[in-house]
Every structure is written in C-alpha cells, then in structure tokens.
Amino acid sequence: MNDRKEQLAAFDRxxxxxxxxxxxxxxxxxxxxxxxxxxxxxxxxxxxxxxxxNNLEEVKKELGDLLLHIVFYAKIGSETNDFDMADVANxxxxxxxxxxxxxxxxxxxxxxxxxxxxxxxxxxxxxxxSVLEGVPNGLxxxxxANRIQDKVAGVGFDxxxxxxxxxxxxxxxxxxxxxIKSGNSEKMEAEFGDVLFSMVNYARxxxxxxxxALERTNKKFSKRFQYLEAVAKKNGKSLREMSLxxxxxxxxxxxxxx
Numbered sequence: 001m002n003d004r005k006e007q008l009a010a011f012d013r014x015x016x017x018x019x020x021x022x023x024x025x026x027x028x029x030x031x032x033x034x035x036x037x038x039x040x041x042x043x044x045x046x047x048x049x050x051x052x053x054n055n056l057e058e059v060k061k062e063l064g065d066l067l068l069h070i071v072f073y074a075k076i077g078s079e080t081n082d083f084d085m086a087d088v089a090n091x092x093x094x095x096x097x098x099x100x101x102x103x104x105x106x107x108x109x110x111x112x113x114x115x116x117x118x119x120x121x122x123x124x125x126x127x128x129x130s131v132l133e134g135v136p137n138g139l140x141x142x143x144x145a146n147r148i149q150d151k152v153a154g155v156g157f158d159x160x161x162x163x164x165x166x167x168x169x170x171x172x173x174x175x176x177x178x179x180i181k182s183g184n185s186e187k188m189e190a191e192f193g194d195v196l197f198s199m200v201n202y203a204r205x206x207x208x209x210x211x212x213a214l215e216r217t218n219k220k221f222s223k224r225f226q227y228l229e230a231v232a233k234k235n236g237k238s239l240r241e242m243s244l245x246x247x248x249x250x251x252x253x254x255x256x257x258x
Contacts, residue, residue: 014067014068014071015071015085018068018071018072018075019075022075022079028072031072031076032076033073033076036069036072036073039069040066040069043062043065043066043069044066046062046065047059047062047063047065047066048215050062052212052215052216052219070088071085074087074088098122098126099119099122101118101122102115102118116150116153116154117154117155117156119154120151120154120155121155131151131152131154131155132148132151132152134147134151135147135148135151140211142196142200142210142211142214143211145196145197145200145201145210146200146203146204146209146210146211149200149201149204150204153204159201159205162202162205162206165198165201165202165205166202168198168201169195169198169199169201169202172191172194172195172197172198173195175191175194176188176191176192176194176195178191179191220258223254223257223258224251224254224255224257224258225254227250227253227254227257228247228250228251228254231250231253231254232247232250
C-alpha cells in the first residue's frame with residue numbers, strides 16, 4: 001500500500017490534471033455544476049453497486065470517478081473565488097472535529113448510540129431548527145424513511161425493543177388490509193406507505209439497511225429471470241407462450257445458481 005507521502009502526491013497529481021483539463025479540453029471547459037450533477041448521481045449509484053457486489057476492484061475505480069467529480073466541483077468553485085479544494089477539505093476537517101468532542105474534547109461516551117445522540121444535539125446547537133433538516137428532500141423515499149428514523153432516534157424519539165416495532169408493523173398491516181376491503185385507493189396508498197415506513201423502522205432495529213436489502217433482492221430477481229429467459233430461448237420457447245407452471249420449473253432451477 002502507498003504511504004502518506006505517496007497518497008498526497010497522487011492527490012496533487014489529480015489536482016494538476018484537473019487544472020490542465022479545465023484549461024485545454026473542450027468538454028471539460030464547458031461543464032458547470034449543473035451539468036455535472038446527474039453524472040455525479042450516476043457515479044454514486046455505480047459505487048453503490050460495486051459495494052453491494054463486494055467487487056473491491058470496481059469500488060476502487062468508482063471511488064476514483066467520484067473523487068474526480070469532487071475535485072471538478074472544487075475547481076469550478078475556485079474560478080468564481082467562492083471556494084477551492086482546500087476550503088472543501090478544511091470545512092469537513094473542522095466539522096469532524098466539532099462533531100467528535102469525545103475524540104477532540106473532554107466528552108465521554110459509552111457506545112455508538114451515545115455518539116449518534118451527541119451528533120444530533122451538536123447539530124441543533126449549530127443552528128439547525130429541526131433534526132430533520134439534514135435529510136435531503138431529493139432522497140429516494142426508502143432511503144429518506146431510513147434517514148428520518150435515524151435522525152429522530154438520535155434525540156430519543158424511538159421504540160425501546162424490536163418487538164414493539166414488529167407489533168406496530170402488524171397493526172399497520174391490519175389497517176392496510178381493512179382499507180383494501182374498502183376499495184378506497186387513496187386510503188390504501190396511505191396505509192401502504194405506513195406499512196413500508198414500519199418495515200423500514202423494523203429493519204433499522206435489526207441492523208438491516210432496507211435500501212441494500214431491497215437492491216440485493218432486485219439483483220437476485222433479475223438474475224433468476226434472465227436465467228429463465230435464456231433457458232426458455234435455448235429450448236425454443238417464448239415466455240408468453242409458456243404457462244406459469246412451466247416457467248416455475250426453470251425458476252426453481254435458477255435458484256441453484258444463487
């Protein structure tokens with residue numbers, strides 16, 4: 001592995017390349033923060049995929065792509081004299097020091113939960129009017145639900161035992177079932193949202209990341225379905241022409257490849 005000197009040299013090399021590209025490359029010259037935004041989101045999801053697949057080689061590459069975007073934004077900020085890479089790095093350094101008084105101060109903590117509770121209290125002292133201010137509006141709903149519950153738990157608004165959360169989930173499922181019988185689509189949607197929110201909360205108590213869990217299932221389902229398509233094609237059959245019973249035979253076969 002590279003030592004600190006080599007790591008700093010590599011980062012300096014990246015900053016130099018960014019300067020050169022911004023000055024000489026027609027594409028790089030044209031970019032703005034707004035044009036980079038959607039690309040940054042894509043890179044973040046690609047990193048997420050690599051992490052879920054535990055492909056460390058791809059994680060390394062995707063981290064590089066994401067780091068490039070961070071350097072790119074800082075370069076654009078420096079051109080308008082708003083901020084540069086040093087400002088970005090110093091800001092997060094100061095934030096980390098301020099948010100970790102148990103490391104850089106005289107605060108004592110017993111465990112991870114106390115650290116999280118301290119974070120939320122510190123954020124409120126920094127001027128935030130609500131602990132939920134730190135939850136971006138643009139987050140996907142499933143991720144947002146998890147973050148909301150994390151935030152409020154940090155100030156003590158939480159269940160005490162997983163069993164209580166499971167009971168709440170059962171209650172929400174019952175209410176959802178009752179609304180299905182009523183046939184009111186608006187109320188069904190509302191109750192279904194409550195069920196999902198309770199599921200996310202229960203997952204949190206079990207130390208399960210709901211976004212990761214669902215994405216793993218998405219990948220597993222896609223892999224099995226593609227196997228089903230491939231085998232059907234190999235046998236000269238169309239899925240539309242097959243019965244569910246016939247497809248299930250191949251589906252059960254696909255599970256052996258998980």
